[in-house]
Amino acid sequence: xxxxxxxxxxxxxxxxxxxxxxxxxxxxxxxxxxxxxxxxxxxxxxxxxxxxxxxxxxxxxxxxxxxxxxxxxxxxxxxxxxxxxxxxxxxxxxxxxxxxxxxxxxxxxxxxxxxxxxxxxxxxxxxxxxxxxxxxxxxxxxxxxxxxxxxxxxx
Numbered sequence: 001x002x003x004x005x006x007x008x009x010x011x012x013x014x015x016x017x018x019x020x021x022x023x024x025x026x027x028x029x030x031x032x033x034x035x036x037x038x039x040x041x042x043x044x045x046x047x048x049x050x051x052x053x054x055x056x057x058x059x060x061x062x063x064x065x066x067x068x069x070x071x072x073x074x075x076x077x078x079x080x081x082x083x084x085x086x087x088x089x090x091x092x093x094x095x096x097x098x099x100x101x102x103x104x105x106x107x108x109x110x111x112x113x114x115x116x117x118x119x120x121x122x123x124x125x126x127x128x129x130x131x132x133x134x135x136x137x138x139x140x141x142x143x144x145x146x147x148x149x150x151x152x153x154x155x
Contacts, residue, residue: 040073126150
């Protein structure tokens with residue numbers, strides 16, 4: 001019984017301190033927070049069916065160094081490109097645009113993930129404090145690759 005209690009205490013004392021939590025925001029929240037404390041936005045455009053998106057969620061965005069940089073120097077916004085919710089951002093209302101039976105893409109995903117007339121998942125887009133796009137990358141990014149990008153973006 002004593003051993004179980006020690007293991008339980010150890011679990012609740014040591015384990016949580018080793019896991020940093022990535023703060024995520026909606027566009028509305030980030031826009032409001034940015035007025036008080038301007039920081040660039042990092043938008044992760046993904047879908048539920050994209051295997052590379054899931055890989056990034058489970059590796060890159062679980063990396064403690066990435067979490068620390070995103071939490072301290074950016075507002076991180078995950079955007080499901082197929083969300084049907086309207087999004088109010090930068091004085092514009094963005095909507096889901098259907099393009100078939102139960103398929104479509106959100107206007108904001110199109111605006112932030114289009115490179116060479118094409119949207120590919122996952123896409124990471126960095127917006128400066130004036131919401132201009134300063135970086136876009138359409139592919140899986142490792143923690144090391146994203147760290148280099150974030151280091152350049154916060155200068």
